Amino acid sequence: MTLPRDAGRRVLIIVRRLNMGGIQKASLSLASGLLAGGHEVHLLVLKGTPELTVPDGVHLHCVDFERAARRTPAGLARHLASRVLLKPLLPGSGFVWTGRTVSRGFRHHLAELEATHGAFDLIVIRGQGAFELLWDVRDPRCWQVVEGPVSGPGKSPLAGWLYRKLYAGKRVISVSEGIGAMLDATLARHGVAPAQRRTLTNPVPLGRIRELAQAPLPDAPPTPYLIHVGRLSSVKNQALLLRAFAAADLPLSLVIIGDGDRRQSLTRLCETLGIAERVHFLGQQTNPYPWVARAQAFVLSSRMEGLGLVLIEALALGTQCVATDVPGGIREVLTGEQARLIAEPSVEGLAEKLREAWTHPVTVDPAWAERFDEPRVAEAFLGLLDDARLEDPADDDPAHAPA
CATH class of the missing domain: 3.40.50.2000 (Glycogen Phosphorylase B;)
Incomplete structure (x- = not known):
């Protein structure tokens, strides 16, 4: 029937x-x-x-x-x-x-x-x-x-x-x-x-996300930046992100939006790695999209992702994505040319793709996000x-x- x-x-x-x-x-x-x-x-x-x-x-x-x-x-x-x-x-x-x-x-x-x-x-x-x-x-x-x-x-x-x-x-x-x-x-x-x-x-509410992204950016970092949005937790593996960011040695800042029980340990890790002045922890933000829309790349360092909603949101705003190759749906979201920025889940693997996103950026195809509308x-x-x-x-x- x-x-x-x-x-x-x-x-x-x-x-x-x-x-x-x-x-x-x-x-x-x-x-x-x-x-x-x-x-x-x-x-x-x-x-x-x-x-x-x-x-x-x-x-x-x-x-x-x-x-x-x-x-x-x-x-x-x-x-x-x-x-x-x-x-x-x-x-x-x-x-x-x-x-x-x-x-x-x-x-x-x-x-x-x-x-x-x-x-x-x-x-x-x-x-x-x-x-x-x-x-x-x-x-x-x-x-x-x-x-x-x-x-x-x-x-x-x-x-x-x-x-x-x-x-x-x-x-x-x-x-x-x-x-x-x-x-x-x-x-x-x-x-x-x-x-x-x-x-x-x-x-994913693509139209609403694009509308929210038009809001003024209240606290822009002083240099071009990478962006990460997620709960500060073991599964999101921001420690790997910080180590890869330090190893990549790019003329960029890193903005991290989100909060969680790992914030203090991640702040200490930034100091240990000598990158504290280039990493900006903004905490939980009701509207993270102005930062995402203006970033050089969105970076996801998770140990696992069910689908990767944040990747879809970034693509909807025309922001290229770098993500670790882990179980879940990342390869179903990052298709076409975007797939070349999927990284081996290691410090050097992720650092290499961060460098590639800076030197050979991906031009985002709007169709990559539209299928999730x-x-x-x-x-x-x-x-x-x-x-x-x-x-x-x-x-x-x-x-x-x-x-």
């Missing part, structure tokens, strides 16, 4: 929290893209108070099902039993007991939402934190979006059982083929098979509705399973 695209659809997007992060930004971009297409969008936040602004027109619901359950005597007893007995006896299983309670509360809430607004055509659960809380929900309209490498069970003797709770028989979306391949390999090792897996990239990706998500198997969760044809 093919559903007409001109009819407005009702979509529910679910996140664990709505704070500053890639999953959250991508969720809001998907909501915006769907709204622009004339669809009704609901956003359900499972924990905490939203820190990001939700687009006008999105129906926002914030419900902490776990906390609500603990307010009842039976719910509190189950919570204490899981923490005191089950979690220590079965390491790694904490989400199983929490998720069972949350899933029950979600099903009741979903019924209330649909009684008020009408049935949802598509339910998108974004990020492992969210589908750990909702692992016991088995609805053929649900798709779980995997944003990065699967974490959690690891080498636990219970790993197979835990992975089955999260993925067996579920419909799964990976944000890049690289992440999808990693997920496939992990699940195969434990004999776990999802019902379906698709790859759909994260959406909000409306295109939103349309791709609606394409999930064309799958007749959504009508019957048992009708999974192995001939259409991902390779």
